[in-house]
Amino acid sequence: MASDTAVGELHGSVLTDLGTRIVSGDHRPGDVLTLDSVGLHYGVSRTVAREAIRVLESMGMVASRRRVGITVQPKSLWNVFDPRLIRWRLDAGERTDFLLTLSELRRGFEPVAAALAADRADEHQCRILAAAVSDMVMHGRSGDLDQYLLADKVFHRTLLEASGNEMFRALSDVVGEVLAGRTHHGMMPARPNPAAIDLHDQVARAIRLRDPAAAERAMREIIVEAAAAVSEPADDQE
Amino acid sequence: MASDTAVGELHGSVLTDLGTRIVSGDHRPGDVLTLDSVGLHYGVSRTVAREAIRVLESMGMVASRRRVGITVQPKSLWNVFDPRLIRWRLDAGERTDFLLTLSELRRGFEPVAAALAADRADEHQCRILAAAVSDMVMHGRSGDLDQYLLADKVFHRTLLEASGNEMFRALSDVVGEVLAGRTHHGMMPARPNPAAIDLHDQVARAIRLRDPAAAERAMREIIVEAAAAVSEPADDQE
DNA sequence: CTTGCTTCAATAGTCATACTTTTGCAAGAC
DNA sequence: GTCTTGCAAAAGTATGACTATTGAAGCAAG
Numbered sequence: 001m002a003s004d005t006a007v008g009e010l011h012g013s014v015l016t017d018l019g020t021r022i023v024s025g026d027h028r029p030g031d032v033l034t035l036d037s038v039g040l041h042y043g044v045s046r047t048v049a050r051e052a053i054r055v056l057e058s059m060g061m062v063a064s065r066r067r068v069g070i071t072v073q074p075k076s077l078w079n080v081f082d083p084r085l086i087r088w089r090l091d092a093g094e095r096t097d098f099l100l101t102l103s104e105l106r107r108g109f110e111p112v113a114a115a116l117a118a119d120r121a122d123e124h125q126c127r128i129l130a131a132a133v134s135d136m137v138m139h140g141r142s143g144d145l146d147q148y149l150l151a152d153k154v155f156h157r158t159l160l161e162a163s164g165n166e167m168f169r170a171l172s173d174v175v176g177e178v179l180a181g182r183t184h185h186g187m188m189p190a191r192p193n194p195a196a197i198d199l200h201d202q203v204a205r206a207i208r209l210r211d212p213a214a215a216e217r218a219m220r221e222i223i224v225e226a227a228a229a230v231s232e233p234a235d236d237q238e
Numbered sequence: 239m240a241s242d243t244a245v246g247e248l249h250g251s252v253l254t255d256l257g258t259r260i261v262s263g264d265h266r267p268g269d270v271l272t273l274d275s276v277g278l279h280y281g282v283s284r285t286v287a288r289e290a291i292r293v294l295e296s297m298g299m300v301a302s303r304r305r306v307g308i309t310v311q312p313k314s315l316w317n318v319f320d321p322r323l324i325r326w327r328l329d330a331g332e333r334t335d336f337l338l339t340l341s342e343l344r345r346g347f348e349p350v351a352a353a354l355a356a357d358r359a360d361e362h363q364c365r366i367l368a369a370a371v372s373d374m375v376m377h378g379r380s381g382d383l384d385q386y387l388l389a390d391k392v393f394h395r396t397l398l399e400a401s402g403n404e405m406f407r408a409l410s411d412v413v414g415e416v417l418a419g420r421t422h423h424g425m426m427p428a429r430p431n432p433a434a435i436d437l438h439d440q441v442a443r444a445i446r447l448r449d450p451a452a453a454e455r456a457m458r459e460i461i462v463e464a465a466a467a468v469s470e471p472a473d474d475q476e
Numbered sequence: 477c478t479t480g481c482t483t484c485a486a487t488a489g490t491c492a493t494a495c496t497t498t499t500g501c502a503a504g505a506c
Numbered sequence: 507g508t509c510t511t512g513c514a515a516a517a518g519t520a521t522g523a524c525t526a527t528t529g530a531a532g533c534a535a536g
Contacts, residue, residue, distance in 0.1 A: 008497070008498070008517090008519095010518075011292065011518085034486090035487080036487085046520085047288075047520065048519065048520085050285075050289065051289060054289045054293055055293060058293045064487090064489095066486085066526070066529095067485085067486055067487050067530095068487075068528080069486090069488080076407070079320060079321065080404050081319030081320070081408060082317060084296070101404065102405070104354060104403050109347055110346075112345050165343065166318050166339065167318055167342075167343045168343070168346075170317070246526065248490070272517085274516085283491045283492070284491085284517095285489090285492090286491085288518090302516090302517065302518095304497070304499060305498065305500055306516070477536105479535085479536080480533105480535080480536095481533085481535095482533075483530105483531090483532080483533095484531080484532095485528100486527100486528090488527080489526075490525070491523085492521105492524105493520100494521085495519080495520080495521100496519070497519095498516090498518090499515090499516090499517105501513090501514090502511105502512095502513085502514105503512085504509105504512095505511090506509075506510090
């Protein structure tokens, strides 16, 4: 049955499809499914349907009750930090709005992560940060936005790692998505703002010099600069 | 056998017990289970065992592979923002360390949430904030720490709600736990610092006056004050 | 007409079993 | 020593039967 798909992880595909449909508004809060309907729809056994539903339930996206069925839950109950859910929402239509939400989140934690990194980063991490900045300078000059983005991601990921706080580390992908979203949605000047790169350099230096306050301050300015760049997209001022 | 869940939710109790055991180090990363062993251990069918494992897998805590079994994953792969996981870790031995991690997180996002709330809070939320502050004053004077904690929680929860950012809102429970942890671990002076209460008042006022910068600044000072209070526990200076 | 009780049926929850698929490992072939 | 082959362990899937819960309809009493 349904053997045209890669066998061995049926529950996974059902989960992904159901999750995507809920996120995209295909199934709306209050809608009711049943195990049988799910099994029938996807051509899978109840066993598989149950496992997919169980995971969605653990993400707060559905609730299942006897005699009633499986109810899609309101957004306010979702585990919005679940990486899978974040992925689905980025892939769905609300991408731009959601990127804004994630940006606000980033604005909150990244400066603090920088401060912590200034206390805790090791030699190796400091070197990676410096190298990333150097790459940003190079690819910023040449105007290679893809390579620039890559270096930018390495910088921020390393910084969050160096913060020594596992919660911050877990948000690396979020920051990566925000950065990627910016470049891939024309919210980036054709040539990265040298001032922004300089701020990254300041952060890296402050971390190496074990100056939390300076690191936090510079990181905060990075975020401010990014927000400003978004509001006035292609305004060249270099 | 973790009977905190009623019958009819066997998978839930298995899940809770397994999760707790993993968090508490009873099962360590690299350890291998099998569905049969789980089923046997808890006296449940493979179906139920599978569902519990599936959820743990979705939390990044285990990975299951054919012919190998179910492997406990290293901490670095866990979905550390999952509310259930947070609960388990708070209940387990590493409570104090973990509260510190959460405090750092809070230090990051709560000032930003305050700034956003200054833009977005509605009349009703402003009133709740003011009422919470007033309660804090009252119970702070009378020295009723439990009631004080309650008002404090309401304040912060309302503020995060008012931020209008669902990610921040989802962290309400984390902040609540941090606050509760502080009072229940003797990290609180016998009588709350009046300066701290005044800072809460400043935040509430700044939000009502639509002054994001002031709200953010005052909230940041609240966090600083809290950190200072922890480092010098019973040092009365009122 | 309203209230409360009873019955019914829909639906999730659980279990046991049989079968399929993948894959680590060991034994043998070269 | 390296490659191939085959075996068995374990998860993945499917099915059917049974249990438990519960919303709702129907009925009875006030």
